[in-house]
Amino acid sequence: DAKTTQPPSMDCAEGRAANLPCNHSTISGNEYVYWYRQIHSQGPQYIIHGLKNNETNEMASLIITEDRKSSTLILPHATLRDTAVYYCIAYFGNEKLTFGTGTRLTIIP
Amino acid sequence: DSGVTQTPKHLITATGQRVTLRCSPRSGDLSVYWYQQSLDQGLQFLIQYYNGEERAKGNILERFSAQQFPDLHSELNLSSLELGDSALYFCASSTLGRRAAVEQFFGPGTRLTVL
Numbered sequence: 109d110a111k112t113t114q115p116p117s118m119d120c121a122e123g124r125a126a127n128l129p130c131n132h133s134t135i136s137g138n139e140y141v142y143w144y145r146q147i148h149s150q151g152p153q154y155i156i157h158g159l160k161n162n163e164t165n166e167m168a169s170l171i172i173t174e175d176r177k178s179s180t181l182i183l184p185h186a187t188l189r190d191t192a193v194y195y196c197i198a199y200f201g202n203e204k205l206t207f208g209t210g211t212r213l214t215i216i217p
Numbered sequence: 218d219s220g221v222t223q224t225p226k227h228l229i230t231a232t233g234q235r236v237t238l239r240c241s242p243r244s245g246d247l248s249v250y251w252y253q254q255s256l257d258q259g260l261q262f263l264i265q266y267y268n269g270e271e272r273a274k275g276n277i278l279e280r281f282s283a284q285q286f287p288d289l290h291s292e293l294n295l296s297s298l299e300l301g302d303s304a305l306y307f308c309a310s311s312t313l314g315r316r317a318a319v320e321q322f323f324g325p326g327t328r329l330t331v332l
Contacts, residue, residue: 151307151323202313207260
């Protein structure tokens, strides 16, 4: 799996958009970019994934650069419940997930 | 609620003992994964089963073993427990199909404390 690099921590004001960056410069052509989050000690929660195109679902948007070397997860209107550790993972699919250290996002009231 | 259930939620035991953690995957999911999360190691993949067969192995100790039963539930057996085995143990499930990539859905975890 390609290595991903994320900032260790970020803050975001409640109600604002949270933009979480991820670098994956060695990602291969058939590796997807997956995002998970872990709220406190709960089980990781799937957020979104994409291959080349930008993706949006009810939780978030995923913007992948044209060269696929980086991506940004966007939480459009952050709430206090979005405080969590966010993991960006390069993933072929149908196999183990390799979690890094992620970004600890704190939503500030 | 992910649809994946794990029991028990908490387990406290002594060094040298053996415990069994249980996981029921989401309805229809054939693949089960086990992960360990300790304070110093982060989330680490242990082992994957698909439809009863071992499919992939990660950093799983020889003292640990797992199996997946015909009804697709899985058990993780930890024996000769050491203090360092204290961790959160997560089970995840996914469905393997024609899609190239599928998400994994995680259970709430079992917190194991070895005293």
